[in-house]
Amino acid sequence: MNHLLDNIVWHALSGPQKKFSVGTDVIRRVAPGFSPIIGFADAERPNFNALVPFCEPGEHFYCGEWSGPAPKGWQIEEESTMFRMIWEGPMPADNDGHGAIQLGPQHAARALELATLTRPGPFGLRTIELGDYLGFFEGDRLLAMGGERFHAGSYREISGVCTHPDSRDAGLPGA
Numbered sequence: 001m002n003h004l005l006d007n008i009v010w011h012a013l014s015g016p017q018k019k020f021s022v023g024t025d026v027i028r029r030v031a032p033g034f035s036p037i038i039g040f041a042d043a044e045r046p047n048f049n050a051l052v053p054f055c056e057p058g059e060h061f062y063c064g065e066w067s068g069p070a071p072k073g074w075q076i077e078e079e080s081t082m083f084r085m086i087w088e089g090p091m092p093a094d095n096d097g098h099g100a101i102q103l104g105p106q107h108a109a110r111a112l113e114l115a116t117l118t119r120p121g122p123f124g125l126r127t128i129e130l131g132d133y134l135g136f137f138e139g140d141r142l143l144a145m146g147g148e149r150f151h152a153g154s155y156r157e158i159s160g161v162c163t164h165p166d167s168r169d170a171g172l173p174g175a
Contacts, residue, residue: 004153005084009039009064011152020130022054029054029061034130035122035149035159039064048074062122082121100134103145107135110142111160118162127160136167143167 004011013021013028021028026041027050036059040046043065052073055061060077070076103111108125111133115123127133131148144167149159 004155005086007039007043007065008084008150008152008155008157009037010041010043011039012150012157013039014041015152017130017150024050027051030124030130031126032056032124033126034124035062035127036060036124037062037064037122038066040066046071098136100136103128103133103135103147105129107142110140111135111145114142114145114162114164115160117164120160120162123160131156131159133160138167143170 010028013023013030014025018028020031020034021039022031023029024047026047027038029038029051030036038051038061040063046063046066048071064082067079105128108128111128112123112125115127127149128147131151133145133147135145136143142164144163146161147159148156150157
């Protein structure tokens, strides 16, 4: 049996986060408005044609776990690697969050603005709905954020970790 992390995108989109995705029993994508990511039940034999009814012409996607030649009608714009790291140490001590606040729908536009500026990876207007995202503010300005995107089993993907370039020396945790 494969480990959940061997195909975390598929396990999340076909499991606990299915409500945030569209697709079929062999290929799913995060629903429009969220992070534009595709997951495959079998990444060695992906059925891209099954996803076509759930896509708009010109949409760009990141593909979890798949690499290979582009199928007819699709093109590869960039090929890169995503690394998975697992924290195997003890849980950090609980703290007060150092002033971080839980991000909600009212913060979505500011989160997208920060992600667009800093490019932490695939991020859409509704991405912060996928898990717990925390942010640091100065007035109405979002200075830094990070949160959970995919989850399956006990695993959580830390995502959207970014700090505004003007605040990188501000002493924020993780900056």
